[in-house]
Amino acid sequence: MKKLVIIVLSVIFSVTFTYSYSLAVSSGSLKISEASEVLEEIMSIPEKGIPPALLKNAQGIAIIPGVIKVGLIIGGRHGSGVLSIRDENGNWTNPSFITITGGSIGWQIGAKSTDIILVFKTRKSISNIMKGQFTLGADVAIAAGPVGRSAEAATDTQLKAEIYSYSRSRGLFAGVSLEGAALSIDDKANAEFYKKEGIQVKDIFSNRGVSSSKVVEKLLSLLSKYTKP
Numbered sequence: 001m002k003k004l005v006i007i008v009l010s011v012i013f014s015v016t017f018t019y020s021y022s023l024a025v026s027s028g029s030l031k032i033s034e035a036s037e038v039l040e041e042i043m044s045i046p047e048k049g050i051p052p053a054l055l056k057n058a059q060g061i062a063i064i065p066g067v068i069k070v071g072l073i074i075g076g077r078h079g080s081g082v083l084s085i086r087d088e089n090g091n092w093t094n095p096s097f098i099t100i101t102g103g104s105i106g107w108q109i110g111a112k113s114t115d116i117i118l119v120f121k122t123r124k125s126i127s128n129i130m131k132g133q134f135t136l137g138a139d140v141a142i143a144a145g146p147v148g149r150s151a152e153a154a155t156d157t158q159l160k161a162e163i164y165s166y167s168r169s170r171g172l173f174a175g176v177s178l179e180g181a182a183l184s185i186d187d188k189a190n191a192e193f194y195k196k197e198g199i200q201v202k203d204i205f206s207n208r209g210v211s212s213s214k215v216v217e218k219l220l221s222l223l224s225k226y227t228k229p
Contacts, residue, residue: 028193032095032215035063035082036222038115042168043226050119050166051146055227060085060120060129062183064100067114077102079116080186084223085126085205092223093205094216097189098129102136102181115168116178119145125162129183130201136163137179 043049055061060083067079082095100116120126128134136142145164165178185201194210204210 028097028189029213029215031065031080031097031189032082032219034065035095036215036219038063038065038117038168039219039222039226042115042117042166049147050117050226052226054119054121054145054164056229058086058119058121058227059123060126061223061227062098062116062118062120064098064116064118067100067116069114077114077181079114080189081116082219083118083129084220085120087205092220092227094207094210094212095219096201096204097186097193099184099186100178100181101184102178113169117166118142118183119164119166120162121164122162129185130205132201133182133184136165136181136183142178 062081062083064079064081067077069077078099078101080097080099083098084092084095087093120129125140128140134140140163141161142163142165143161145166147166187199187201190199190201190204191197194204196209199210
């Protein structure tokens with residue numbers, strides 16, 4: 001009888017663990033799919049999209065769907081998304097999961113969901129995020145990016161920040177400020193999605209010991225499409 005109980009408990013544990021792990025992987029796939037949708041929708045309107053000149057020289061692109069901002073006098077924000085960078089051959093790497101967290105103070109009442117795209121213009125900004133975490137505006141210069149093809153000329157001559165931010169808002173707040181927000185590598189989400197405990201972001205970006213998937217391939221295809229010279 002005791003042996004039977006042990007067997008039953010083992011089966012229950014195994015099924016529960018497999019189901020939980022499966023949910024984690026599915027959650028990662030959903031996040032990558034959402035990132036692809038955000039990129040497609042924003043870039044589908046050229047006059048309101050990210051200037052091609054900025055994209056073709058980008059060293060990395062982060063897409064963070066549905067950042068939630070909730071506040072009553074004191075507001076805060078949190079969201080998760082993905083980051084892909086260019087390798088030494090100019091190709092886009094497998095994505096790493098990231099989080100963004102920050103607060104703001106002001107007369108804010110309500111809630112807001114914002115899709116955010118960050119364009120990393122320099123290798124320095126990529127090196128910073130690979131260390132695990134940095135603060136936008138403090139550890140690295142960030143600015144609101146120009147919009148549309150009409151901003152093409154300014155992209156090469158006037159833009160001096162290391163990261164440019166774009167947002168698409170749905171909700172009660174107008175606009176988004178990223179100054180002071182912390183951008184971090186989500187090691188737990190990376191381990192769950194790539195099925196490798198302790199995986200390092202450098203291994204993901206160099207494609208060491210990780211396999212691709214259809215959702216990843218779609219995202220990388222879109223990145224290649226919108227950033228081609």
